[in-house]
Amino acid sequence: MPEGTNRQWVLASRPEGLAGEQNFRWTEAPVPPLKEGEVLVRNLWLSFDPTQLGWTKTDTYVPKVPLGEPMRALGVGQVVESRHPGFTAGEMVTGMLGWQDYLLTDGDRSARVQKLPPQVPASLALGLFGITGMSAYFGVTEIGRVQPGETFVVSSAAGAVGSIAGQIAKIRGAHVVGIAGGPTKCGWLRREAGFDAAIDYRSEKVGPRLSALCPRGIDVYFDNVGGEILDEVLARINLHARIVLCGGISGYATREFPPVRNYIALTVKRARMEGFLVVDYTARYPEASRALAGWLAEGRVTQKEDVATGLENAPKTLARLFTGENFGKQLLKIADPPLPVPE
Numbered sequence: 001m002p003e004g005t006n007r008q009w010v011l012a013s014r015p016e017g018l019a020g021e022q023n024f025r026w027t028e029a030p031v032p033p034l035k036e037g038e039v040l041v042r043n044l045w046l047s048f049d050p051t052q053l054g055w056t057k058t059d060t061y062v063p064k065v066p067l068g069e070p071m072r073a074l075g076v077g078q079v080v081e082s083r084h085p086g087f088t089a090g091e092m093v094t095g096m097l098g099w100q101d102y103l104l105t106d107g108d109r110s111a112r113v114q115k116l117p118p119q120v121p122a123s124l125a126l127g128l129f130g131i132t133g134m135s136a137y138f139g140v141t142e143i144g145r146v147q148p149g150e151t152f153v154v155s156s157a158a159g160a161v162g163s164i165a166g167q168i169a170k171i172r173g174a175h176v177v178g179i180a181g182g183p184t185k186c187g188w189l190r191r192e193a194g195f196d197a198a199i200d201y202r203s204e205k206v207g208p209r210l211s212a213l214c215p216r217g218i219d220v221y222f223d224n225v226g227g228e229i230l231d232e233v234l235a236r237i238n239l240h241a242r243i244v245l246c247g248g249i250s251g252y253a254t255r256e257f258p259p260v261r262n263y264i265a266l267t268v269k270r271a272r273m274e275g276f277l278v279v280d281y282t283a284r285y286p287e288a289s290r291a292l293a294g295w296l297a298e299g300r301v302t303q304k305e306d307v308a309t310g311l312e313n314a315p316k317t318l319a320r321l322f323t324g325e326n327f328g329k330q331l332l333k334i335a336d337p338p339l340p341v342p343e
């Protein structure tokens with residue numbers, strides 16, 4: 001890459017169904033010189049999150065990505081030049097960096113990047129201590145409120161959020177059952193992540209397996225998927241069960257979410273089904289980070305990572321989330337830090 005060139009993937013068209021390379025356009029342009037108050041960030045790592053597909057299609061909790069703009073993405077980067085009093089070259093930062101080599105932010109927009117605490121690896125900043133870990137923590141503790149001895153079920157269990165959610169529920173003393181695609185993921189859940197049991201929804205019938213593995217019924221369901229699995233869980237909930245609506249990836253491609261057939265179970269069981277967005281908990285991220293850092297240090301939480309490389313592979317990397325190719329937190333490494341990282 002020529003020095004000072006910014007390569008970008010811009011959104012070229014709104015995908016019908018899944019997003020592919022045809023929906024993005026590769027552009028290259030020189031990095032403009034910095035004006036007073038601006039910060040130049042070299043992007044190093046990008047995070048891949050299922051919600052990005054929604055961002056390409058329609059307004060959700062944030063406006064859709066405008067056509068012609070770089071694809072929006074969280075990432076970790078390094079400040080390589082600063083004419084802003086709050087930032088110094090060499091500092092590691094995180095924020096909405098986008099599918100590009102460089103982010104140039106002005107004084108106001110630089111609020112979008114925050115400094116990373118020293119010694120926090122990018123993979124953990126975007127995973128356990130990022131949106132992933134925060135969603136798992138607040139979904140389990142605030143919405144699910146799982147108690148010792150309860151039965152906790154999570155879907156997309158070998159994914160970034162699901163794997164952490166199940167481990168937190170285990171730490172809180174629950175019987176934990178994960179639902180994931182394929183024997184490799186299910187084996188990992190049992191052997192490495194400490195789940196009590198796992199269901200391979202691709203080869204097993206989810207309903208009967210839930211009945212066998214949750215003989216006392218289901219108290220908390222952490223739903224990442226929606227659709228048929230949600231209905232199978234609803235058919236087996238206990239009195240005062242909590243259904244945590246974290247996401248519904250089975251409907252993200254079409255934006256047509258299957259109807260919930262067994263909702264009357266909520267009435268019969270006086271149960272609660274509640275959605276949440278992690279961004280509403282921003283003020284409490286330090287509390288969650290402290291708890292997660294403690295469990296990580298004690299070896300009670302493990303983060304599975306799936307690392308792709310090269311900015312040119314960004315569209316293909318996003319697609320992995322929707323085929324189940326990713327195993328754990330999906331990241332894309334773009335570059336090494338060009339400057340020494342401060343201790």
Ligand SMILES: NC(=O)c1ccc[n+]([C@@H]2O[C@H](COP(=O)([O-])OP(=O)(O)OC[C@H]3O[C@@H](n4cnc5c(N)ncnc54)[C@H](OP(=O)(O)O)[C@@H]3O)[C@@H](O)[C@H]2O)c1
Nearest residue numbers: 135156159160161180181224246247248249250277278324
């Ligand atoms: N509410 C919030 O604030 C918030 C914040 C972050 C994430 N989320 C949601 O949390 C969920 C998980 O996100 P993540 O980042 O941890 O992603 P992830 O689980 O690491 O990756 C997505 C996984 O979804 C599964 N999947 C894909 N299509 C599926 C389908 N049609 N049916 C069933 N499973 C399917 C695949 O796993 P298998 O191989 O097991 O099928 C895939 O690996 C998503 O729904 C996301 O939108 C919500």
